[in-house]
Structures are given as structure tokens and as C-alpha cells.
Amino acid sequence: xxxxxxxxxxxxxxxxxxxxxxxxxxxxxxxxxxxxxxxxxxxxxxxxxxxxxxxxxxxxxxxxxxxxxxxxxxxxxxxxxxxxxxxxxxxxxxxxxxxxxxxxxxxxxxxxxxxxxxxxxxxxxxxxxxxxxxxxxxxxxxxxxxxxxxxxxxxxxxxxxxxxxxxxxxxxxxxxxxxxxxxxxxxxxxxxxxxxxxxxxxxxxxxxxxxxxxxxxxxxxxxxxxxxxxxxxxxxxxxxxxxxxxxxxxxxxxxxxxxxxxxxxxxxxxxxxxxxxxxxxxxx
Amino acid sequence: xxxxxxxxxxxxxxxxxxxxxxxxxxxxxxxxxxxxxxxxxxxxxxxxxxxxxxxxxxxxxxxxxxxxxxxxxxxxxxxxxxxxxxxxxxxxxxxxxxxxxxxxxxxxxxxxxxxxxxxxxxxxxxxxxxxxxxxxxxxxxxxxxxxxxxxxxxxxxx
Numbered sequence: 001x002x003x004x005x006x007x008x009x010x011x012x013x014x015x016x017x018x019x020x021x022x023x024x025x026x027x028x029x030x031x032x033x034x035x036x037x038x039x040x041x042x043x044x045x046x047x048x049x050x051x052x053x054x055x056x057x058x059x060x061x062x063x064x065x066x067x068x069x070x071x072x073x074x075x076x077x078x079x080x081x082x083x084x085x086x087x088x089x090x091x092x093x094x095x096x097x098x099x100x101x102x103x104x105x106x107x108x109x110x111x112x113x114x115x116x117x118x119x120x121x122x123x124x125x126x127x128x129x130x131x132x133x134x135x136x137x138x139x140x141x142x143x144x145x146x147x148x149x150x151x152x153x154x155x156x157x158x159x160x161x162x163x164x165x166x167x168x169x170x171x172x173x174x175x176x177x178x179x180x181x182x183x184x185x186x187x188x189x190x191x192x193x194x195x196x197x198x199x200x201x202x203x204x205x206x207x208x209x210x211x212x213x214x215x216x217x218x219x220x221x222x223x224x225x226x227x228x229x230x231x232x233x234x235x236x237x238x239x240x241x242x243x244x245x246x247x248x249x250x251x252x253x254x255x256x257x258x259x260x261x262x263x264x265x266x267x268x269x270x271x272x273x274x275x276x277x278x279x280x281x282x283x284x
Numbered sequence: 285x286x287x288x289x290x291x292x293x294x295x296x297x298x299x300x301x302x303x304x305x306x307x308x309x310x311x312x313x314x315x316x317x318x319x320x321x322x323x324x325x326x327x328x329x330x331x332x333x334x335x336x337x338x339x340x341x342x343x344x345x346x347x348x349x350x351x352x353x354x355x356x357x358x359x360x361x362x363x364x365x366x367x368x369x370x371x372x373x374x375x376x377x378x379x380x381x382x383x384x385x386x387x388x389x390x391x392x393x394x395x396x397x398x399x400x401x402x403x404x405x406x407x408x409x410x411x412x413x414x415x416x417x418x419x420x421x422x423x424x425x426x427x428x429x430x431x432x433x434x435x436x437x438x439x440x441x442x
Contacts (some may be wrong), residue, residue: 007289008310008356019286031354038352039333042313050289051310055357077347103422105340105347105400190421 004042010053010133014139017054023140024050025163029190031055032075033183035102035110036118037259038044051210060113060168064088071137071169074113082107091172092201093132093181097124100183105192115168116152118157119222121195126153128183129170130215133256136161137169146171180204182278185217186270194218196256196267198274203234214275219256219267238283246279247272258274295359295403299324308355313338315350317358318365326366330424337423340396341365343407347403364397375402378440385436389427397423400438408439 009028011017021028031037032055039045054060054075057211061075063086070090072081081087082098100114101107101124115125116136129136129149136152138145152160161167183196187232196219202212212227212233228249236242256267296305299322308317313332318341321363330336332351339350355396369375383385388394397420404411404419406420412420416434425433 002316003311005311007291008293008354009287009289010293010356011287011336016285016287023286031357034354034357035334035349035352038313038354042332042351053354053357099418103337104336104403105337105349105421105422106334106352108346109348190418241348270407 003038004044004047006048007049008053009050009058011057014057014166014168016140017052017057018141018164021166022164024052028163030114030117030166032114032117033110034114035106036114042198048132054166055135063130064169067134068174069171070174070244071171072112073169074116074167075111076113077110078102078107078110078115079104081112090174093128093201094172096102097128097183097199098185100124100185100194102192106191114171117159117167118175119153119157121156121222122197122218122221123172123223124183124194124197124199124217124262127197127199129172130223130225131181131213132172132175133199133213134173135171136167138162138165138241139204140165141166141167144168150225153222158222166200170187173200175201178205180282182281183220184274184277186274194215195262196270198271198272198278200278200282202282204238207237208235209238210235214250214278216254216271216274219254219271223256224254224273225242226250226253233279238279243276243279247275250275272277293357293359295355297358297360298362300364300371305357309411310354310356312355313351314341314343314348314353314355314358314363317355318350318363324365324367326370328392328395330392335424336393337396338393339398340399340423342369342397342399342403347400358419364399366399369399370400375399378402378405378436381436381440385432385439387428387432387436389425393423393427394424397425401433401440405441411437413438 009093027049031053064071078101088095135146173217185194199215203210229246232246256264294307328338330338334352
């Protein structure tokens with residue numbers, strides 16, 4: 001079993017890569033780590049005319065530290081994120097989520113940029129981006145732009161990236177010590193696609209939740225912010241009653257897909273359990 | 285400015301320490317190159333979409349799915365298969381432990397299981413049973429139920 005025929009391009013500079021995407025548009029498909037694209041090609045669900053292998057652009061695998069942001073290069077592997085001490089220090093939510101990304105042999109090649117560009121609704125990084133108010137950095141011959149994660153994921157495997165654009169990095173705000181995070185997911189076995197997952201980020205100063213962000217994966221056609229639950233929790237004091245109200249709001253707002261393996265009610269139930277666990281963890 | 289799309293690409297890489305050069309069709313997967321072109325049939329092909337782990341090899345020292353990497357992407361890398369790892373003797377303790385624990389039935393998953401287990405013991409020389417389970421979750425065995433495999437890795441780590 002192998003991919004259908006395609007033309008292979010391995011640009012040696014970013015300019016060459018952007019020129020190639022500009023020339024071929026929709027016909028071109030970017031190959032990063034290939035850990036999602038290769039299965040799709042092996043199954044012939046993806047049939048790119050031109051495969052643009054960006055493995056020759058090591059500058060996309062670096063992490064850039066700005067005054068108040070961290071930009072993780074698109075070609076940074078899941079494993080690099082999982083084992084980075086500086087990421088553990090600055091964006092611990094990513095370190096907590098990384099072990100949930102597939103298996104060790106997949107994490108060694110799969111990349112954060114590939115995961116963001118593919119936008120699988122059950123993937124960990126898109127939900128983390130929502131929870132952390134990250135921005136997606138895109139480049140094209142027309143110039144560069146940044147898109148807030150809230151506006152980037154448009155539907156099932158659908159994003160705001162245009163055909164001539166390359167995801168070059170993910171820009172995360174650097175967070176101070178008051179920020180609390182938690183990530184958890186439920187899957188049938190370790191590394192399998194999540195039935196549901198939850199990424200939460202908030203300030204816990206004094207007795208109240210502030211600037212809380214609750215993002216879920218696996219419960220829709222894209223990663224979703226639980227705006228109902230967030231509005232219950234914002235400025236609320238942590239308590240069992242607050243938790244129950246937030247769970248009711250979450251249950252009411254989720255519209256999980258109907259699939260043969262997991263009925264919507266089951267995914268909704270799992271999501272609610274994850275929110276309860278997350279809030280209990282934050283309350284210690 | 286724009287590079288011309290290619291249907292065949294020349295590559296040069298090291299496989300089990302030996303320099304190999306070839307001109308390959310771009311759609312050839314690494315595992316098919318290792319088995320079909322180089323005759324290294326110890327690397328197995330199972331699901332061909334990254335789930336079963338039977339095709340796992342080391343590329344530049346990292347566990348990698350041979351079915352999820354194009355052979356041309358392995359240009360300039362160092363690939364180690366079960367044949368190379370076996371010949372080097374570095375798997376001997378694990379191999380004996382697998383034998384003693386009867387951690388093999390049909391043997392289909394075994395080459396990749398050994399490579400994965402060796403990599404686990406390299407990064408974590410004293411893993412717990414849970415850590416072993418977690419690590420080998422990407423290597424499916426349909427015969428043993430994993431108990432014997434976990435036993436063998438614990439024994440090799442001792």
C-alpha cells in the first residue's frame with residue numbers, strides 16, 4: 001500500500017517553499033512530519049499533485065523567545081515539546097498535553113505546525129492554542145500574518161490558512177506564575193484518538209477564577225471554547241456549587257458529533273467529567 | 285526560483301552502518317525500501333498507517349514508523365533496523381529476557397517491540413510496569429496480552 005503518484009519538491013529555502021506554494025496553490029500539499037498526512041496518502045484519502053517537503057527548512061524547527069511571547073517553530077516535534085525544560089517552565093500546559101499526542105515513534109517525527117495546519121478535531125495542540133490564546137503565524141509571497149487561534153479553526157480539517165500560505169510558527173503569550181493550567185483527556189488506550197479532552201488555563205489570584213479559558217477537543221468538528229462554562233466560572237469563587245453550575249453549562253452548550261462508536265451523550269458526559277476533574281485539581 | 289517537481293530522487297544514507305545510495309521513486313515508503321530494495325525483512329509491515337508499530341526502525345537514533353516516512357526523506361540519515369541492532373549485540377539482554385519470559389508467540393511484533401524496549405531502557409533504565417505499558421502502547425501484539433512482554437522488559441532492566 002502506498003501513496004498515489006505525486007511530484008516531489010523539497011525546497012531548500014523558505015522563499016523557494018513559498019514560491020512553490022504560490023505556483024501550485026490547492027494542488028500542493030505541505031509535508032512536515034507526515035504522521036497524519038502519510039496515513040491519509042497511504043489510504044489514498046489524500047492525493048496531492050505536488051508534495052512540498054519542508055524537512056529541508058531547519059529554521060522552522062527553532063523556538064523564538066520574544067519579550068512577552070514564545071514562538072514555537074512549525075517543525076518542532078511533539079517529542080521536542082514533551083522534553084523541553086524551557087517549555088515546561090514557560091508553557092507547562094503544552095508539556096502536560098504532549099504525552100497524550102499519539103505514541104513515542106509518532107512524537108519523534110510529528111510536528112506542532114502539521115497538527116495545527118491539519119486541524120484534526122481530536123488533536124491536542126489546537127485545543128491548547130485556544131486555551132492559551134495563541135496566534136498562528138503564516139507566511140506567503142504576499143507577506144506574513146498572524147491569526148488568533150479563536151479565528152483559525154473553521155471546521156473539520158478546515159482552517160483560515162490559504163493555499164499559498166505556510167504555517168511557520170505558533171505564538172504563545174508568556175505566562176506569569178499566577179496562571180494555572182491543566183490538561184486531561186480520555187481515550188480508549190494511550191495514544192489513541194481522544195474521545196474528549198480538555199485544556200484549561202486561568203488566573204487563580206485570591207478567591208476567584210480570572211481570565212479562565214476552557215477548550216475542548218474531540219467534541220465537535222473543530223476544537224471548541226466552552227464559552228458557557230467559561231462565563232459561569234469567570235469571577236466565580238471555586239466551590240462545589242460553582243463546579244456543578246459550570247458542568248451544567250458545559251453539558252448544555254456541547255454538540256458532539258454523532259458517530260457509531262461514541263454517541264453524543266457519551267462524549268458530552270466524558271467532557272463534563274474532565275471539567276470536574278480539572279476544577280477539582282485547581283481547587284487542590 | 286520554483287524547484288521542478290521530481291518523480292525520482294537520488295538518496296544516500298547509512299543503513300546499519302553501511303553507506304547505501306539509490307535513485308528512488310518518491311512515493312516509496314521507507315519500510316518498502318528496506319524490505320524490498322535492501323532485503324532487510326526483519327522490519328515488518330502491518331497496518332501501514334502508523335497504528336501497529338511493526339515497521340518501527342531508528343532514524344538518526346529516534347524511533348520512527350517506516351510506513352509513515354518516504355524513503356527519500358531518509359536521505360542523509362542514519363537508519364538502524366532490527367538486523368543492525370541484533371548484529372551489534374545491544375539487544376542481547378532483552379532478547380534473552382523475551383525468550384525466558386515467553387514474550388513471543390507469532391513473532392510478528394517482536395523486532396519492533398525489541399527496538400522500542402531498548403529505546404525505553406536507554407532513556408529510562410528502571411521503568412515501572414505502567415511506564416512500560418505507556419511506552420509500548422504504540423507497538424501492538426495480538427498474541428501475548430502484553431503481560432509477558434512487560435515481564436521481560438522488567439527483567440532486562442533489573
